[in-house]
Amino acid sequence: MWKIVDRILRAGIPSEPPPPVRAEPGDEVSHIQQRLLDILGKALTIRMVDAGSCNGCELEIHALGNPYYNLEGLGIKFVASPRHADMLLVTGPVSRHMATALRRTWEAMPDPKLVVAVGDCGCTGGVFGAGYASCGRVANVIPVHCTIPGCPPPPIDILRGILSAVSGHGEAPPPVST
Numbered sequence: 449m450w451k452i453v454d455r456i457l458r459a460g461i462p463s464e465p466p467p468p469v470r471a472e473p474g475d476e477v478s479h480i481q482q483r484l485l486d487i488l489g490k491a492l493t494i495r496m497v498d499a500g501s502c503n504g505c506e507l508e509i510h511a512l513g514n515p516y517y518n519l520e521g522l523g524i525k526f527v528a529s530p531r532h533a534d535m536l537l538v539t540g541p542v543s544r545h546m547a548t549a550l551r552r553t554w555e556a557m558p559d560p561k562l563v564v565a566v567g568d569c570g571c572t573g574g575v576f577g578a579g580y581a582s583c584g585r586v587a588n589v590i591p592v593h594c595t596i597p598g599c600p601p602p603p604i605d606i607l608r609g610i611l612s613a614v615s616g617h618g619e620a621p622p623p624v625s626t
Contacts, residue, residue: 483611483615485523490523491523491524491525492523492524492525492534492535492610492614493524493525493526493527493532493533493534493535494524494525494526494527494533494534494535494536494537494610495526495527495528495529495530495532495533495535495536495537495553495557496509496526496536496537496538496539497536497537497538497539497546497549497550497553498539498540499538499539499540499541499542499543499546499550499570499586499589500540500541500542500543500546500569500576500582501539501540501541501567501569501570502540502569504567504599504600505539505540505566505567505569505570505600505601506539507600508600508601508602508603508606509537509539509566509603509606511603512524512603512606512607517603517604517607522607524610529556530553530554530556530557531556531557531558533557533561534557534560534561534562535561535562535563535564535610535613535614536553536554536557536561536562536563536564536590537564537566537610538550538563538564538565538566538570538586538590538592539565539566539567539569539570540567540569540570541569541570541573541574541576541577541582541583541584541585542582542583542584542585542586542588542589543581543582543583544580544581544582544583547583547589550586550589550590551589551590554590562593562594562613562614563586563590563591563592563593563594564592564593564594564595564596564609564610564613565585565586565587565592565594565595565596566596566600566601566606566609567596567597567598567599567600567601568597568598568599569585569599570585570586570595570596571585571586571595571596571597572584572585572597573585573588574599593613594609594610594612594613595609596608596609
């Protein structure tokens with residue numbers, strides 16, 4: 449055991465240095481917070497659905513909850529029930545087994561409802577596309593108001609996408625045949 453302790457003490461902490469501190473994302477986050485409150489005047493509630501992703505986008509979405517981005521401080525909350533949600537955040541290509549659940553989640557949301565597709569797979573179907581096990585992109589199953597490309601998109605891009613969906617920069621989506 450002492451050999452291991454000695455080895456640890458000589459080696460030190462073998463990790464990479466922390467990333468450089470940049471002031472611009474913090475400024476942009478406060479700008480997004482102000483815009484969100486100006487548009488909504490209240491908190492935004494989001495229901496997130498993983499429709500078949502690799503969990504890369506989920507990791508970036510969960511990073512929004514850390515103190516650096518302070519999602520709750522921005523007035524954005526995740527909810528467990530679609531009946532309490534203003535926005536549906538969908539990740540991954542929609543697998544055939546998740547298509548019905550995604551449609552039911554969307555139908556359970558009160559009007560007006562927004563849908564945001566996150567990541568390349570949610571936006572375009574990614575490398576999976578549409579096939580025997582996948583319906584492809586989210587827009588093939590439910591109407592989408594905004595897409596956030598990236599594999600996975602960084603948290604600040606997800607915040608920008610949420611803001612653009614809320615501010616109505618996107619057109620109303622065309623109806624999807626079911």
